[in-house]
Amino acid sequence: MARRRLRNGQLRVAFGVAVIGFLLASCGGSSDVSDEIRVSAASSLGEVFIELESAFEAANPGVDVVLNLGGSALLREQILAGAPVDVFASASADTMAPIVDAGLSEGSATVFAQGFLAIAVPAGNPANIDGLVDFGNEELLIGLCDIGVPCGEYGRQVMSRAGVKPAIDTNEPNVRSLLTKIEAGELDAGIVYMTDVIAANARVEGIEIPDAANVAAEYSIAFITEGPNNEGAKVFVEFVLSEFGQMILAGQGFVTP
Amino acid sequence: MSRRQPRIAQSRPPIVFSVLAALGVVFFLLPLIGLLVRTPWSDLVSLLASDVVIDALVLSAIASVAAVIISTIVGVPLAWVLARLEFRGRSLVRGLVLAPLVLPPVVGGAALLFALGRRGVVGEPLYDATGLVLPFSIWGVVVAVTFVSMPFLILTVEGALRNMDSRFEGAAASLGAGRWTVFRRVTLPMIGPSLAAGMILTWSRAIGEFGATVTFAGNLQGETQTLPLAVFVALESNRDAAIALSLLMVAISLTVLVLLRDRWLRSL
Incomplete structure (x- = not known):
């Protein structure tokens, strides 16, 4: 019995902490970006996107960039089939084209690295x-x-x-x-x-x-309007295109277009 | 035995069971409907008559049958040893041979590459001595597919050996039959249905194997590209072809599983 009461107490404390943490997380951070940003990136971008992820998360506390690495064509199929993806970074413009054609991204995709x-x-x-x-x-x-x-x-x-x-x-x-x-x-x-x-x-x-x-190879990036976190997606794409983002890319041998 | 069961076993199932069972059927049916809806019926014949498909079909047929044969030759004795012999580390051995059931196939394929590849622990001496390279050849496909599918045979046959009444074997031995004769004339007929079931499970797993094959054997049309690999490749370049191929695989598997089960495998 005593044990049970203790458990309940612990639960209540844990719940309280979780609520406070959630409140802090939602008002904290250096920008309006919150929650998760789901990024699907070509296998060949793996290492550099892991670096971009940690740099972005350091600059935007409370934001969690979730990377999904795989073959560009497979990632595209996932997005076309309605996978909840916010940003798509493809290893070629051709692979990106059906996404743009399907109206899943706003405007055209941007070449961000070669x-x-x-x-x-x-x-x-x-x-x-x-x-x-x-x-x-x-x-x-x-x-x-x-x-x-x-x-x-x-x-x-x-x-x-x-x-x-x-x-x-x-x-x-x-x-x-x-x-x-x-x-x-x-x-x-x-x-x-x-x-x-x-x-x-x-x-x-x-x-x-x-x-x-x-x-x-022309790597292009687009934010997916169907994704759950459009705001976050935009900010992440801007970050990749920023001077800092380009510096990280150059460090891994990518060339600025 | 089942004839003797009281009639009550035939009566209606609890409602919860009916609902859950129906849910289960729908769960397996939905993906199939998804395929059927997207199937390009008018081009189906031409899509399936291409050399990519025929090459993959032939290769898959050879590799899956080879996997069943090897699994039976090696797996039955292994299952017998695991079921009948008491020895130290038996559960360790059982865990080892059943590991491919839980191992992600890609990891299994990579492990095979490190062991049996041209620069592998065993593969390198083999290559130096004979010039034989397993990866990128049909032998590589057979190895990968067998690695992943044999545990199904071992599991089924070991279960049958444990459950069978060993007094029959004892009787045969006491009447003077040798160990091999006992196995061939008594044990084998008694575990026959389970062995057949195990072989079919092994075949089903083998025909659908993707991860270990692509990782260990690579992907080249006519050499190592089995049906699942062809589906994966087509998914990236030609979705209609991928769907047609998937449908072909479902049709083959359903035919084999339904026909064989009705004929021999009442016990499965």
């Missing part, structure tokens, strides 16, 4: 890859991202610009899974974003692709 492509090989480059020509070698294990995924489309553009017909062994569903196989040494080479090579921190090595063959 990223060039690079050849990624396992640490130590065991297969002695020199350049794009090696991608035509049937003996080597070569991976690209799949058709329909931005890094796959860019990778194929690079190949056709270089005039190489790649001997592909696997079409990976997103850039992360491609990197995992390169890191593990299971693939001899693949085409990823330069930023991925930098983020992978020596677990993979990068080989530059000559400018004549290289392609710039």
Whole structure:
């Protein structure tokens, strides 16, 4: 009995604390932004968006940025199917287009960063890859991202610009899974974003692709008007486009458009 | 046995049960309706006749049947050992072989890559000795699919072995039958229905496997792209094709599960 009464008392205290916390949270903060902002971002933006998230949360106490990382095309399908998303950052304008066409974002999407492509090989480059020509070698294990995924489309553009017909062994569903196989040494080479090579921190090595063959990935961002937190979405997009946001992006090898 | 049950078992279920059961049916039916509503019926035949679909279908058929065969050959003895032998660490072994049931398939695939890949713990010596690379080949698909689906067979068969009346085996042995004969002539027929059920569960899991396959074996049409991988890829580039493929998978699975169950698997 005594125990039970104590429990009730504790509950009441906990409830009181929760209410006070909630009140504080709703009037605190440096701006009007509150609650959660749900951000869907391309796999290749993973590392830099985690950084942007913590910087944004530090600047806006009480705000929780919830990241949903995945292949751009898959994220788009989720949004088209009505997923509650506030901001969508895609690895290509093409992937973004159906969102804009469907009237799910206000106006057009904004290109907020560019990223060039690079050849990624396992640490130590065991297969002695020199350049794009090696991608035509049937003996080597070569991976690209799949058709329909931005890094796959860019990778194929690079190949056709270089005039190489790649001997592909696997079409990976997103850039992360491609990197995992390169890191593990299971693939001899693949085409990823330069930023991925930098983020992978020596677990993979990068080989530059000559400018004549290289392609710039255009990352675009839009806030989704159907999302639950339009105000927050706007402020987050502004933050990504701000000088500070761009500085964080540059730190990870992204180029300002 | 069921014939002897009193008639009362046939009577109407409690109302709560009817409501909840109906809710369950709706829960499984709704996604199927969602697929049917979005199906591009007029293009269905041409969508399903493409080489991507045919390649994936053939590969899925081979890999899933191979997984059932391997799972049966290895899984039945394993289930027997787990059910009949008392040894230290038995629950640990059981946990280990059933782990793929709870492990996210992608994690299973990555673990396979680190173990059996070209640079893996076992894969590297294998590659150096024979030049064999499991990932990015049909062998990789079979390994991934078997890893994920075999636990279903082990679980079912072990359960059957534990529940069967072992006095029959004892009687056969006392009449002079050898251990192998006892297993073949007494044990196997008695667990037959459960074994068949286990094989079908294994096959169902194998045909739908995605995560471990894509992570361990990769994704290349005609080499490693099974039906679920083709669906996933099509979802990103051609939604109509993805829906057509999904419908095909549902049709295959329903046919197999319904037909087999009615024929052999009254016990499932």
